[in-house]
Amino acid sequence: MARKKGVEAAVASAPAASATERAQAPEADSGRRLSPWRVIGAGLVAVIVVTGGVVGFQWWSAKAAVDQKPWFASYVDVTATPRFAFENLGTTTTKDAVLSFVVSSKDEACEPSWGAAYSLDEARGSLDLDRRIARLQQQGGTVAVSFGGLNNDELAVNCDDPSKLKAAYASVVDRYKIGTIDLDLEGEGLQDADANARRATAIAALQKERRADGKSLAVWLTLPVAPSGMTSAGTDAITAMLDAKVDIAGVNVMTMDFGSSKEAKKSMAQNAEAAVTAAQRQLGILYDRAKLHQSDPSLWAKVGATPMIGQNDVEDEVFTFADAAAFNKWAVSTGIGRMSMWSANRDKTCGSNYVDTSVVSDACSGVSQGKKTFAATLAKGFDGHISLGEAAVTTAEPVATAAADDPATSPYPIWKTSSSYLKGTKIVWHRNVYQAKWWTKGDMPDDPVLNSWETPWELVGPVLPGETPIPQPTLPAGTYPNWSGTAAYDKGQRVLFDGTPYEAKWWTQGDSPEAASADPDSSPWSPLTQDELDKLAGGSS
Structure with missing residues (x-):
């Protein structure tokens, strides 16, 4: 599909039918009549x-x-x-x-x-x-x-x-x-x-x-x-x-x-x-x-x-x-x-920035x-479902309190309240995979909220049978210096704070990267994205 061009009037329909076949074929407006x-x-x-x-x-x-x-x-x-x-x-x-x-x-x-x-x-x-x-x-x-x-x-x-x-x-x-x-x-x-x-x-x-x-x-x-x-x-x-x-x-x-x-x-x-x-x-x-x-x-x-x-x-x-x-x-x-x-x-509806x-x-x-x-x-009126070829998949929602996370069978690290997570980072919590929508620390992934904007986590789906840990990118030791409150940093310089890499948006001294999560616009620090971290771990700059 995606997308079919015009079907011109000149294209033929089915090959010509015999008189017998035409007699058997339903009229164009026959509907359900027999x-x-x-x-x-x-x-x-x-x-x-x-x-x-x-x-x-x-x-x-x-x-x-x-x-x-x-x-x-x-x-x-x-x-x-x-x-x-x-x-x-x-x-x-x-x-x-x-x-x-x-x-x-x-x-x-x-x-x-x-x-x-x-x-x-x-x-x-x-x-x-x-x-x-x-x-x-x-x-x-x-x-x-x-x-x-x-x-x-x-x-x-x-x-x-x-x-x-x-x-x-x-x-x-x-x-x-x-x-x-x-x-x-x-x-x-x-x-x-x-x-x-x-x-x-x-x-x-x-x-x-x-x-x-x-x-x-x-x-x-x-x-x-x-x-x-x-x-x-x-x-x-x-x-x-x-x-x-x-x-x-x-x-x-x-x-x-x-x-x-x-x-x-x-x-x-x-x-x-x-x-x-x-x-x-x-x-x-x-x-x-x-x-x-x-x-x-x-x-x-x-x-x-x-x-x-x-x-x-x-x-x-x-x-x-x-x-x-x-x-x-x-x-x-x-x-x-x-x-x-x-x-x-x-x-x-198309957004206001989509002109034509x-x-x-x-x-x-x-x-x-x-x-x-x-x-x-x-x-409306189409109440059936696509045919299943095998046993139906359970429709039960995951029960967080009954789910035990095992690092050996989890594709991503298990969430910790003491860890900070960059935008795009995936973690496992109660046998489900979540992805961070922005930098976060201490926010429980399955914390019940009324609105999606109240949580930094997006549920991706369940941990699948047979999954094992996916290798995660890590920064080599000494890649960036730890942030110091007495040091001055120029635009573009990078530091580590609480294990998370940050980049200076402008010259700064004494401004803690920790404030970037609470007030990202006024903070001089921006946490690196998961994509940037992946590139660094892969050896590219």
């Missing part, structure tokens, strides 16, 4: 279930799609700057998230990475991703992982080793213990027929393997769409999955950036409704061609939609709160199985939101 022939057909299928295993599985799959509650989850751009604290979604009513995007590493096509910037291990360290996922799960949230997107190579594009490709997908699924994946196919990742075939084969094998182990894997395809429907490349990607016997949970269409295909006299919501309706019709034809007929309600349950909130990439396309409310009302009444949005990172809101920002919506969020508006 024709008499569909009702009779459904009864025949139920009879065949008793005698036919394959057909029985097809019926079960269709029924499961209808029975699962429709769900909402925002996309989260994991590697975007500024970093979005998706773990805080656990305090909202829209806790689930689709984390994006896993793509091929720049150095190794078959190695998964986050945005081609972090390996999975690097994301655990630099982004504290594993811990933040655990924190969201503690609060009842569920995550899916999205592969692909617009800006980098989806794994199947250049990884042509079938076993390595399957292993790459599996490594992500297993690491984050997810039961739902999202394949966001755009650009070369969608146009490449060989990549489509490789991807489908690998996903089919992984899905079969997990089911043999008693686990599930819900597979969603996220594809471009115009008000007239999906592109031919999109329908080909669906066909490849069906041919490989992948049990597709659904097809999520990106109702955004319509470009010249947008009907000018209609709102963004109305164009989105037309796009989703056309996609549902096409999906029915593709299932019929694969001899996997789906009922009309089942097809709607297999359709998802993802608008781009606020300002779209196309300048005159703005998805407003009115559009969100109207589209949500239509989607709930129609019975689609999923609603998402691009993205949680953007679900807020017609230029898309990765960190704000470009429209005035007040206290409202697009997530809350779009999520």
